[in-house]
């Protein structure tokens with residue numbers, strides 16, 4: 001018997017752990033696209049962005065625990081490429097891995113805005129944090145939870161931040177308009193410039209002005225090592241906040257720098273590396289040509305010598321007089337200057353590898369469509385976490401694709417149990433729950449925002465469907481939210497919930 005778990009993050013890890021907890025002694029293969037051992041994402045937009053926050057990502061378990069105690073075969077840094085449900089095989093890096101039971105836990109991938117950072121992975125977090133460490137003026141595109149947490153991190157450092165949001169209130173889809181308006185108040189109180197009903201046209205390139213006044217505005221700089229004062233603008237697909245900006249292409253880390261400033265680079269701390277070409281950018285620092293690692297060293301500044309503009313035109317020997325910041329151009333033409341642009345515009349299920357496999361994919365977002373037991377169609381195949389649309393019996397079978405930590409953990413554990421013993425499969429009927437930390441406030445939500453009526457007192461917002469309470473959002477009421485969660489799970493009556501809110 002072989003259990004294959006694809007996706008080595010929260011849901012995948014919980015699947016592995018629960019398989020062993022139930023007494024399963026067979027083979028387990030855990031396949032993960034990232035090089036890292038499974039690690040936790042919520043701190044990436046919280047503690048990791050704080051001044052003085054952690055500088056390394058600690059995995060949930062060490063490799064010894066995973067391989068030794070849990071007896072897991074790890075295939076990391078290797079995305080699953082395809083699935084054949086007839087012969088029960090997953091193809092990973094050209095190798096066929098047979099399964100009897102399969103858990104799909106590939107989560108979601110951040111939707112990208114060309115020229116802006118996303119925040120989904122450890123590498124993303126390091127890049128955003130490096131820019132904040134340099135005191136970046138920040139523009140966040142999208143007033144969702146991640147955008148709000150990035151803005152909080154910037155404000156906590158006293159940095160100016162603007163959030164641009166197309167909708168008239170933040171989080172209208174996730175919590176509804178009433179609660180969204182309450183949450184907008186948290187941004188205003190913290191001094192974040194919240195631009196609602198505002199659309200972004202593009203993240204625009206800055207440029208450089210060469211000595212003598214020759215303007216190269218609008219020309220992305222192809223390979224200047226920036227840092228310190230220099231903010232050599234943003235170019236679509238090429239913003240890297242770690243100090244080295246690569247020209248063109250998706251690849252940032254470990255990619256060749258297209259152009260090196262003649263003279264070399266100087267690393268933070270003023271260690272001179274003159275005459276040394278930059279071999280590639282790596283998270284948190286640079287790797288010098290010849291592979292000598294300088295991890296953790298921010299790049300401190302450009303060494304005079306010149307620049308090569310994107311497109312290859314050489315300007316060697318020209319002194320750079322000034323970097324002209326890029327920013328975010330709004331529909332209507334206004335440009336918000338920015339040293340750091342972060343897009344928090346949602347995530348899409350990572351299911352490209354499942355196309356044509358017979359696993360049903362949602363017509364809108366291509367997430368895996370499951371029944372209430374997490375079964376995803378073909379025999380032995382179950383799904384869990386951010387990737388999965390699951391019919392929730394607590395809410396009239398409403399299909400929900402949740403991007404919440406608790407659901408991913410619960411579903412991961414259940415999916416493995418059900419995949420190993422389909423006869424034992426039961427509906428996973430839990431009340432969705434998430435939390436988020438904004439400007440020192442704890443925002444928590446339980447249930448569903450799809451309601452007939454929404455009532456708010458400011459700190460507490462309740463959602464009614466028929467005669468039942470189906471949702472609650474609170475600000476700084478951690479004990480109460482769990483009481484609402486229990487009421488929702490018990491299909492509690494609306495009138496009683498309102499009474500409780502009045503007395504709590």
Ligand code: FAD
Nearest residue numbers: 007009010011033042079080107108385386403404405434
């Ligand atoms: P993911 O964590 O997305 O993991 C999926 C894994 O599968 C990834 O490692 C991916 O690389 C891998 N993968 C993708 N494709 C393949 C493939 N083809 N082959 C192999 N592997 C593949 N939730 C809350 O409730 N509260 C919070 O405060 C909160 N904060 C968050 C902050 C951030 C910055 C982020 C990104 C998320 C936050 N969340 C929060 C959401 C929570 O982290 C997610 O719900 C959870 O990580 C989902 O786990 P998952 O295992 O389903 O998917």
